[in-house]
Amino acid sequence: MRIQAENLTFTYSPSSPFATYALKGVFLTIEEGEFFGIIGHTGSGKSTFVQHLNALLKVPSAEKKYKPKKLKKGETPPPQIVLKVGDYDLTDKKTDFKELRSKVGMVFQYPEYQLFAENVFEDVAFGLKNFRPEMTKEEVERAVEDALTIVGLDYAEIKDRSPFDLSGGQKRRVAIAGVIVTKPEVLVLDEPAAGLDPLGKKEIMELLHKLHREWCKTVIFVSHDMDEISENCTRAAVFSEGQVKFVDTPKNLFQREDELRQLGLDVPLTAKLTALLREKGIVIDSDYTQRDFCEKVLQYYREREEQV
Amino acid sequence: MKDVTFGQYYPAESFVHKCDPRMKIIFLIAYIVAIFVATNFYGLAVCFLGLVVTVVFSKVPFKSVLRSVKGVLFLLVFTAVLNVFFYKGSGDPLLHWKFINIYKEGIYYSIFLICRLFLLVMGSSILTLTTTPVSLTDGLESLLYVFKLMRLPIHELALIMSIALRFIPTLMDETERIMNAQKARGADFESGSLVKRAKALIPILIPLLISSFRRAEELGDAMDARCYSGSKERTKYKKLTFTWRDAVCLLLIALILTGVILFKVFFAALV
Amino acid sequence: MQAINFENVKFSYSDAEENAFALRDVSFSVEEGEFLAILGHNGSGKSTLARLINKLLEPDEGKITVFGMDVSDPKNTFEVRKSVGIVFQNPDNQMVASIVEDDVAFGPENIGVEREEIGRRIDYALDAVGMQAFRHGTPTRLSGGQKQRIAIAGVLAIKPKIIIMDESTAMLDPRGRKEVMDVVLKLNKEEKLTVIMITHFMEEALLADRAIVMNRGEIVMQGAPKEIFSREEDLETYNLTLPAVSAISKALRAGGMDVQATVSLEELAKEIEECVSKRKI
Numbered sequence: 001m002r003i004q005a006e007n008l009t010f011t012y013s014p015s016s017p018f019a020t021y022a023l024k025g026v027f028l029t030i031e032e033g034e035f036f037g038i039i040g041h042t043g044s045g046k047s048t049f050v051q052h053l054n055a056l057l058k059v060p061s062a063e064k065k066y067k068p069k070k071l072k073k074g075e076t077p078p079p080q081i082v083l084k085v086g087d088y089d090l091t092d093k094k095t096d097f098k099e100l101r102s103k104v105g106m107v108f109q110y111p112e113y114q115l116f117a118e119n120v121f122e123d124v125a126f127g128l129k130n131f132r133p134e135m136t137k138e139e140v141e142r143a144v145e146d147a148l149t150i151v152g153l154d155y156a157e158i159k160d161r162s163p164f165d166l167s168g169g170q171k172r173r174v175a176i177a178g179v180i181v182t183k184p185e186v187l188v189l190d191e192p193a194a195g196l197d198p199l200g201k202k203e204i205m206e207l208l209h210k211l212h213r214e215w216c217k218t219v220i221f222v223s224h225d226m227d228e229i230s231e232n233c234t235r236a237a238v239f240s241e242g243q244v245k246f247v248d249t250p251k252n253l254f255q256r257e258d259e260l261r262q263l264g265l266d267v268p269l270t271a272k273l274t275a276l277l278r279e280k281g282i283v284i285d286s287d288y289t290q291r292d293f294c295e296k297v298l299q300y301y302r303e304r305e306e307q308v
Numbered sequence: 309m310k311d312v313t314f315g316q317y318y319p320a321e322s323f324v325h326k327c328d329p330r331m332k333i334i335f336l337i338a339y340i341v342a343i344f345v346a347t348n349f350y351g352l353a354v355c356f357l358g359l360v361v362t363v364v365f366s367k368v369p370f371k372s373v374l375r376s377v378k379g380v381l382f383l384l385v386f387t388a389v390l391n392v393f394f395y396k397g398s399g400d401p402l403l404h405w406k407f408i409n410i411y412k413e414g415i416y417y418s419i420f421l422i423c424r425l426f427l428l429v430m431g432s433s434i435l436t437l438t439t440t441p442v443s444l445t446d447g448l449e450s451l452l453y454v455f456k457l458m459r460l461p462i463h464e465l466a467l468i469m470s471i472a473l474r475f476i477p478t479l480m481d482e483t484e485r486i487m488n489a490q491k492a493r494g495a496d497f498e499s500g501s502l503v504k505r506a507k508a509l510i511p512i513l514i515p516l517l518i519s520s521f522r523r524a525e526e527l528g529d530a531m532d533a534r535c536y537s538g539s540k541e542r543t544k545y546k547k548l549t550f551t552w553r554d555a556v557c558l559l560l561i562a563l564i565l566t567g568v569i570l571f572k573v574f575f576a577a578l579v
Numbered sequence: 580m581q582a583i584n585f586e587n588v589k590f591s592y593s594d595a596e597e598n599a600f601a602l603r604d605v606s607f608s609v610e611e612g613e614f615l616a617i618l619g620h621n622g623s624g625k626s627t628l629a630r631l632i633n634k635l636l637e638p639d640e641g642k643i644t645v646f647g648m649d650v651s652d653p654k655n656t657f658e659v660r661k662s663v664g665i666v667f668q669n670p671d672n673q674m675v676a677s678i679v680e681d682d683v684a685f686g687p688e689n690i691g692v693e694r695e696e697i698g699r700r701i702d703y704a705l706d707a708v709g710m711q712a713f714r715h716g717t718p719t720r721l722s723g724g725q726k727q728r729i730a731i732a733g734v735l736a737i738k739p740k741i742i743i744m745d746e747s748t749a750m751l752d753p754r755g756r757k758e759v760m761d762v763v764l765k766l767n768k769e770e771k772l773t774v775i776m777i778t779h780f781m782e783e784a785l786l787a788d789r790a791i792v793m794n795r796g797e798i799v800m801q802g803a804p805k806e807i808f809s810r811e812e813d814l815e816t817y818n819l820t821l822p823a824v825s826a827i828s829k830a831l832r833a834g835g836m837d838v839q840a841t842v843s844l845e846e847l848a849k850e851i852e853e854c855v856s857k858r859k860i
Binding site: 054098108113 | 482485486491492493494495512515
């Protein structure tokens, strides 16, 4: 499913003294099949944006009580908001939002804190019972087994255990299984690796790639870690002050080091190293993944003859 | 959930904000007494005047104060309607239908009651709108000092209150987060029978409970690490002092009470 | 002077399902004014270590002293906790009050500091972490990094000699991490506080004078951070990943370039330059 947003604007508690603009006209298109990264500081609007993708937050016109405001004379109408996920029009209140939610899976930060059931099986099956009440017991069992297996857990060993007795890493995997069990086409994750140790982080990123290959067509993840973005994404969007400042491939994006720094954002280590080497007259043109960077450096090195 | 005004602090620099919390608590108590001493509309008018003066000097928009009534509006209307139906006046009823009798006095009384409750709720909300939870607990602790002589653990109670207030916003955020997470997994909290809706709360309440225990444990450790050991030899940073503002408050209270009593003596009681 | 000393300390949780959390025979010491990093994957026992130092936990065997005071002696508990402050992982779970200055005052109030002195200490602590401007504000609307700085101020107001950061940066974004690290470094360099930084961010450990690597309840590596990160194979056996700079220099070496193992970006750039300049087109 293709995701398309135009002029997306959102205000928290619009009629109170604490009214804050979280989004001020976001334009962003994410194609089907992408492994898309979202970058930005806390408060940049990135979380507000991703919560729109499965209608946890709604555009005003999609609210049940919405009545279009009458314009005064001479007033120009606000720009038309467009928000589409596949064929679902998220600005229309007649859209089946529940069905949409089964198609767009959402993994929140620290998802292990949403576990609640007596055993792992029940917890993972929760989404199926809500979205697909027509499924038979056998079908549910098979779906839960598939979901737990793909996140790297042993179904037979873990299904009857209490989710609260598991280790931190296992809990997070169970929580992810509980979201992907409905086979969403788009999977959105808010800082999936937060709070994990380096090895745990590496494993979670590997899991996301596996899910992208075998399970969900599109993966969108929010991250603060620029190395994580450069190593993994097809494209990434930079959010700042409620708007999308840049959308590009990591390769093009991280060439804008100065502009990113102005937004208070960092660049991956490989980009910093590239800049240092450029000052020394060594020009390396890589896509900023560690592997490609090292290859390009070695290639540069080998292209020179040994000095006698 | 975040639109509930009652009990929410409205940050501003005003006369009322700067008053001693103990004074404000005493003021509120006296004000409530005045409302109940008043037996006719003149008395209530005096209380209302006092309320308006306070609101003006608190710099809290009148709208915010009114919003606090919204939460209890149902209760207000309900009590009023009950009173209209069940008040037994002298003379003939205005309306008579089967076992229902409505008297003129009943309607008066209901209106009177609504006014009374309105004043009560708005007055209380001014206290919480202009006083931070912390100074409120400090004020209460200090006022409750009397009970300490009766060996009640006042200090601990005040600390418990302060921590509870401190964690309200944190837990509200957490509730919202968990609700969103379960909604994303297809949970539905808005439709179905009462039993079904109550059941739908389980996936929220259990994670919330577990996380509260975790937080309590961590907070306990953090308090221990910061040398918390109960009330013995503990000092207090914030000492409350009596200022000219508090004298003005006292004067206002005296005025209101005198006004109410005068009207009570010289005019007929409605109830 | 020795700030902390562990002598053959053993510890196990009574309800242990995973004995990975236990400590087996740990001995080490920390000098006054030192900046020590403790590394290890989740469950290696590094957080247990922190809790033993100020008696949130008690060891099964062995002896722990803080500035010569025996921690196991109940008479010393208060004094030990006065000299050792801990900042924990979750910024939301260590504040007791809804106003910043009241929270910072909590520690000094507990140890019976006089009113005027508490005021001065709040000033000092909030200045030290650069949060004076938020003194009368509420912490709820602050960022994670700001909340952690207030937690540090709350600890500083007790005037400890040792500050332990127990994964205090784990839940922060890069900006918050940097804010907190800047404060910690300043406290170590300017206020001469002894710092123990428990972390799994390799980049943070690089700033320390010395690092200890824990694995399964034991100290498995000890030394200058640079030295430790040059032992790439060892690190991997203890489930730690290399800092990115080390990983790149390792890959270049494997490809036949003669670059020295290093942890600094500038040095790596220099190494590459030297390597390349030895050759000609």
